[in-house]
Amino acid sequence: MIYLDYQATTPLAPEAFAAMRPWLESNFANPHSAHAPGRAAKAAVAVARDQVAGLLPEHGDVNFTSGATEALNWAIKGVGPGRIVTLATEHAAVLDTAATRDVEVLAVGPDGRVDLDLARASIRPGTALVSAMLVNNEIGTIQPVAELAAMAHQVGALFLCDAVQGYGRVLIPEECDLIAISAHKIHGPKGLGALWIRDGVKLTPLMHGGGQESGGRSGTLSPALCAGFGVAARIAKERFGADHAHAEQLFRAALAHLGPEWVLNGSEDHRYHGNLNLRLEGLDVARLMSDLRDIAFSAGSACASGSGRPSHVLHAIGLSAAEARSSIRLGFGRYTTEDELIAALTRIDTAARSQKVAA
Structure with missing residues (x-):
């Protein structure tokens, strides 16, 4: 199996498993x-918290949560009254969550x-929160987060950054007030995320109970999950430059290997290079995935949240329904070799072209 679905989840780092x-x-x-024994567990959680904070x-x-979904819900529902502006x-x-x-x-x-300019006109007095994703989970586009945060602060609003795909992969701007992250996107365990809350920012708790986390989040923490997240974060910080360079090399090699018929979805310049979202006119993605069951990748036309809804992201960048249905997403990173990526791309390209011949 060649695994090319790093935006969905990443392989667990051996060091994280050992921890x-x-x-x-x-x-x-x-x-x-x-x-x-409880104090020892608490100390392990404290070490993990510091390790996770090292990339923030x-x-x-750092307030641990069950995942980024909880963190985002908490941030959006926990701010005071006022408008929310998002993308x-x-x-x-x-x-x-913002729709509520x-x-x-x-x-x-x-x-x-x-x-x-559009954002500046919309972020006006009365806005309580501006929310933008650092790296898009479907097309890899990087948003101008620092500029958006500055606009939010000018009108007295807070800025929330969904950094799930960016944490450990690109630098997170200092201007953020709230940052949501997830362990399993950086080779840590599933079932744990965090909401970073800037000093002085107060949120209404999303869940009530013991209030175990400093920001008011209730619930018993898992030392095992925290330890795995912490070590994954530590390694991501140590390997930040190497991992970034590796993803960029794989991205360039992939584009050079494929023909011009494959069109890149999203920005090429403002992009995290571990994401390759491509479309080929007339491609039957369901058939392609069926033909290549030993290659794990995603259908670009399906929302990456797993809801089964059509991709609102591809629609938002102007793709037609047919173009969205002919798109695929390939995600790669630390444990992907160039040889296996090129081998997978060769098979994907051959299978896709065979569809045109058969048609």
């Missing part, structure tokens, strides 16, 4: 308990980037 194992086998204490701005706190290409966790508030959804251009 988790003792807390799954024998060190099972509740980190919120006062006895010695200073002057804020048409945001994840469903943002769009669906007074929200303005901004259009994006064909490259997936928001027009800053």
Whole structure:
């Protein structure tokens, strides 16, 4: 199996698994308990929290959550009254949650980037929160987050960054007030995320109970998941330059290998290079995936949230329904070799072209 679906999830790093194992086998204490095993578990969580914070701005706190979906819900529902401004290409966790508030959804251009003049006109007094994804999960486009955050601050609004796809992959601007991240996108375990909250920012809790996290999030933490997330974050920081360069090399090699009939969806210049979203006119993606079951990749026409809804992102950048249905998404990173990527692309290209011959 060649795995090319890094935007959906990443392989668990062996080091993260090793860090988790003792807390799954024998060190099972509740980190919120006062006895010695509980204090040891609490210390492990504290180490993990510091490791996760190492890839985030200073002057804020990491609040562990069940995942980025919870973190985004908490941020959006927890801010005070007022308008929310967000983008048409945001994840469903943002769009669906913001829809419960007074929200303005901004259009994006064909490259997936928001027009800053449009944003400036929409981010006006009375806005409570501006939310934008750092790296788009479907097309890899990088938004001008620092500029959007500055606009939010000018009118007294907070800025929320969905950094799930960007954390550990690209630099996160210091201007953010709230940052949502997820462990399993950086070779950590599933079931854990975090909301970084800038010092001085107060949110209404999403869930009530023990209030175990400093920001008010309730629930017993898993030392195993925290330890895995922490080590994954530490490695991502240590390998930041190497991982970034590797993804860029794979991206360039892939584009050079494919013919001009394959069209890149999203920006080529403002993009995380571990994401390759492509379309080929007339491609039957369902048939392609059936023919290549030993290659794991995504149908570009399906929303990456797993809801089964058509991709609102490809629609937002102006693709027709037919163009969206002829799109695929390939995601790669640290554990992808160039040889296996090129081998997969060769087979994908051959299978796609055979459809045209058969037609």
